[in-house]
Amino acid sequence: MGTDTDSRLSQFRKGVVELAILALLHRGEAYGGEIVETLGGHPGLAISAGTVYPLLSRLKKSGVIDSAWRESPVGPPRKYYRLSGTGEAEFDDMARAWAGVTEAMDDLLRNGRTR
Amino acid sequence: MNAPEQEPTEGLSPEALELIDTYFGRVHGALLVAAAGECEDAMDDLRDHVLEELATGAGTSADVTRVLAELGPPEVLAARYADDTPADEPRRLSEIDSVRLHGKVLGMPYDVRVPNSDRIASRWWNPMDPRVFVPRVFGLGWDINFGALAVRVHLVRPDDEDEPFASVPDAVITATLILPSLLVAVTLAMMAIAWPILPASVPSHWDVFGRPDQFWDRGWLVAFLTIVSVGPLAFAGIVQLRRRIALNRVAATAVATFMATLALSQFFQTTSYVHGAEGMVPTFAGIAVAILLPFVLLVVLSRIGRAAEQRHDLHKTTKKESV
Numbered sequence: 001m002g003t004d005t006d007s008r009l010s011q012f013r014k015g016v017v018e019l020a021i022l023a024l025l026h027r028g029e030a031y032g033g034e035i036v037e038t039l040g041g042h043p044g045l046a047i048s049a050g051t052v053y054p055l056l057s058r059l060k061k062s063g064v065i066d067s068a069w070r071e072s073p074v075g076p077p078r079k080y081y082r083l084s085g086t087g088e089a090e091f092d093d094m095a096r097a098w099a100g101v102t103e104a105m106d107d108l109l110r111n112g113r114t115r
Numbered sequence: 116m117n118a119p120e121q122e123p124t125e126g127l128s129p130e131a132l133e134l135i136d137t138y139f140g141r142v143h144g145a146l147l148v149a150a151a152g153e154c155e156d157a158m159d160d161l162r163d164h165v166l167e168e169l170a171t172g173a174g175t176s177a178d179v180t181r182v183l184a185e186l187g188p189p190e191v192l193a194a195r196y197a198d199d200t201p202a203d204e205p206r207r208l209s210e211i212d213s214v215r216l217h218g219k220v221l222g223m224p225y226d227v228r229v230p231n232s233d234r235i236a237s238r239w240w241n242p243m244d245p246r247v248f249v250p251r252v253f254g255l256g257w258d259i260n261f262g263a264l265a266v267r268v269h270l271v272r273p274d275d276e277d278e279p280f281a282s283v284p285d286a287v288i289t290a291t292l293i294l295p296s297l298l299v300a301v302t303l304a305m306m307a308i309a310w311p312i313l314p315a316s317v318p319s320h321w322d323v324f325g326r327p328d329q330f331w332d333r334g335w336l337v338a339f340l341t342i343v344s345v346g347p348l349a350f351a352g353i354v355q356l357r358r359r360i361a362l363n364r365v366a367a368t369a370v371a372t373f374m375a376t377l378a379l380s381q382f383f384q385t386t387s388y389v390h391g392a393e394g395m396v397p398t399f400a401g402i403a404v405a406i407l408l409p410f411v412l413l414v415v416l417s418r419i420g421r422a423a424e425q426r427h428d429l430h431k432t433t434k435k436e437s438v
Contacts (some may be wrong), residue, residue, distance in 0.1 A: 033272070050243070054243045060232040061193075
């Protein structure tokens with residue numbers, strides 16, 4: 001039972017993690033460790049460095065995000081990520097789709113519970 | 116480790132082969148970063164499929180271009196594969212894999228497929244995969260993912276390089292071969308020098324207390340150490356000559372360094388016995404050095420790659436600011 005729930009959760013998460021990263025970068029650029037830390041602060045997402053870095057790399061390959069090394073105010077230079085033009089459009093699409101899904105699900109779950 | 120390729124590539128022109136290599140090099144590069152390793156099995160199958168398709172025709176460059184065009188752009192193909200791979204749970208892939216040549220026995224991973232440079236590279240240096248111990252490239256057990264180890268000890272960050280070692284100057288990557296070559300040369304020279312003083316029968320195995328419990332002819336020892344050191348070096352040389360992607364070339368050199376160091380330490384273990392010393396200090400020291408040398412090599416090259424990326428980006432920023 002526990003394993004079933006775990007694998008179901010992981011399926012949910014897979015689709016969500018990408019949107020979470022895009023949402024974070026939509027707010028402004030961030031470096032890898034910062035992304036891991038911020039998303040890690042949301043236990044519901046259960047995101048780890050092992051998930052974030054390969055995904056960042058994949059998003060960069062597909063042109064959704066850009067990265068560049070920049071001097072950091074503290075410590076050594078860091079690789080900062082930001083949304084590209086296509087990334088912004090992609091984020092808008094995904095966010096809209098997500099809002100539709102959550103609205104529908106909230107409605108269904110609420111009705112299911114109150115019945 | 117010393118049998119580089121097994122594909123039915125006969126009949127294909129060098130240009131046709133190069134087209135295939137370039138294509139799969141790009142798919143592999145994109146896959147490595149997209150799926151945290153483990154995808155190379157699917158890629159091996161795909162490569163076989165391409166070669167089978169080509170076997171029915173003349174195998175000209177035009178045929179290759181046509182077959183590869185059907186697969187689509189390498190990066191898109193890699194992204195499609197990566198989508199099917201649970202990047203956040205790399206462990207699961209081996210669990211559901213039913214191919215008998217690799218899998219798990221009593222909870223321990225095994226793999227008896229002929230190693231290739233892609234598989235070696237994705238296991239030995241994958242800083243984006245947090246697992247330090249990954250299924251062994253050949254045999255039973257685990258290999259060290261030096262990339263994960265380097266991240267753990269804060270020597271590199273997982274995303275330091277967009278593609279591992281891709282920004283390292285080509286000459287530097289070729290020059291890495293000097294390290295295992297020197298080790299092999301030293302091993303061969305020392306065996307030649309020591310030959311007259313070696314007894315006819317030398318230990319081939321030691322018990323847990325460090326006492327020899329099996330012996331073999333000194334000729335077998337020399338032959339064995341030659342094969343296990345020269346074989347991986349030859350393999351690394353071939354990977355370099357075939358101009359594989361930087362990661363594969365560096366990883367093959369790291370493996371050759373590892374094996375050459377182990378061979379040298381086994382030689383020292385034998386000579387220390389011949390000189391009457393007890394214990395297995397040379398073996399244990401050898402294992403430590405055999406792990407340390409490839410680790411240092413990989414980390415240094417990763418740092419060089421990172422520095423090149425930084426120079427490129429930071430230089431661009433400074434130029435923009437000064438405009």
